[in-house]
Amino acid sequence: MRKIISGLLIISMFSLLVLPYNVKAESKATTIKGLKAELEELKRQRNINNQNKNNTRSSINQKKQAMYDAYDQKKKAEDDIVAANNKIAECESNIEKTKGETAEILKFSELTSNENVYLEYLMQSTSIADMSMRSKAISLITNYNQDQLQTLSDLIEENERLKVELRQKQADLDVAIGNYNKAIVQLDLYMDELEDVGDDINEQIKNQEELIKYYQKICTSETQLLTDCVKVLASTSLIRPLQKGVVTSPYGSRINPLTGKTTSFHYGIDLGTTAMGVPVYAAANGMVAAVTYKSSCGGNIIYLHHNVNGVAYTTQYAHLLSVNVKVGDTVTNQSVIGYVGGGGSTLKKNGGWDTCSTGVHLHYAVSKGHYLGGGKDGYSSFSTFKAKMIDPGGYFPKKGTWFYRRY
Ligand SMILES: [Zn+2]
Incomplete structure (x- = not known):
């Protein structure tokens, strides 16, 4: 009864994996020839069962490998998240640095705009063109820093987006791992069922061989009715x-x-x-x-x-x-x-x-x-x-x- 119930469970859970044969409980042969034919059929079933076991075993191994791969990918995603966090931290630090630099320059520019230093810097110009160029240089540095800040904040944004993607990937991998786990459990159950069926077939083959040996002793031919032989x-x-x-x-x-x-x-x-x-x-x-x-x-x-x-x-x-x-x-x-x-x-x-x-x-x-x-x-x-x-x-x-x- 246990076997029937588990068999039904297997079939309902794993509708693709249905046992392709029925295991006979008793010999219906009337002659040794018939017994031998039944024995051949039992051996054929044993081959199918062995094939099924091999296929199931390799399916289990494939699922396990896929699950291990998913675990590896999850681990890699975690490393990537850490790298993204580091990148963000680095950018934030650079932003602070650049902001500081800009402030320094602006402060310097303000400090010197009404003072001789700035004038001196401009006065040192050898010509009007040179003076104009020097004035431009200051504004270029501040503009450059503004660009840097933009680039850094873009990088932060990109890494934040990457982190969201990686978290999503991890969630997807968790689902996949769960599915692999379920499939492995089902395949293991199916494997148990195949092992049980295989044991049954082996026992029947052993019994059938003993029966044939017995009748070969008491029958005078392979076609004599077994009821006459006894x-x-x-x-x-x-x-x-x-x-x-x-x-x-x-x-x-x-x-x-x-x-x-x-x-x-x-x-x-x-x-x-x-x-x-x-x-x-x-x-x-x-x-x-x-x-x-x-x-x-x-x-x-x-x-x-x-x-x-x-x-x-x-x-x-x-x-x-x-x-x-x-x-x-x-x-x-x-x-x-x-x-x-x-x-x-x-x-x-x-x-x-x-x-x-x-x-x-x-x-x-x-x-x-x-x-x-x-x-x-x-x-x-x-x-x-x-x-x-x-x-x-x-x-x-x-x-x-x-x-x-x-x-
Ligand atoms: Zn005599």
Whole structure:
């Protein structure tokens, strides 16, 4: 609310500076592709915001510089006023001096006009013309002083006028400084607003990037609906599906226990347990893709879809005594999906084991992609499932060694 009110204030005070974008509060994307487009838009807004911040910052600096210049001009005007005052004082002093001089001359002239000095001065003239010139000289000096007085009083008048102009200039500069101040305050407020918006955008970018990272882990493609992705929870690794067990038959070529042939390929790993009914856990977070029953080979089988660090996997669990989940269920690596079967002819009629099992064990297999799943990683052929299979032996001890933990 505070932000909205201050935003309105900014807009009303500074109608030219309107935020050129609306900050989105929430993602409306339905796919990773959409999330990425939103991220690009957020980055575009961040660029605009940064540009606005730079422009505003330089406007603030310009106004500040103009204000400092105005202060300098005001200071200079003050100096000029002092100079004008000095000039006036100087002129006044000169006027006094000149007036004194004139008075002296006039006094002297009066004193001497009836006396011999003046006459003598005139009598010393060598001719009538000279006498006339001397008489003129006196009047010239007094006239000259009169002119001087006029010049000085003109100078005073001029400086008084200058002082009035300078005072007016100072008043104008005060108004300008006030306006610069107001503009700087408004720009500072706008800058705060931009900083807030910038923080918001940065936070949204961070969230959006995390969201994309998350969905990249759980989605099989950039165009898969995010609502479909969430069924397959992300994982960082596949772990052992049993708490305690032993590898009785590893992945790969082996002697077929039923046929005795050495050429058969074991598409999975066999994990022996102490007894039937031991809980079987999902090897990673994921979604139940299929629950099937094959009396010929496999018995109760569960297929789970996973996304391990963004890579699609399918895990298979066969010879199960019973099944704890149904298709579409979301599981974590702590979910008990079923129980170990595979042994005892009496259980055959209950579907607990099948003709290709010779004892209590879990047949566990890992394949790349999503067998029986959609999206770019999905496929439906069992032969593809076998073709994409990988050796899960990496996180199990060697054949014959018991393990007592799930990782
Ligand atoms: Zn097997």
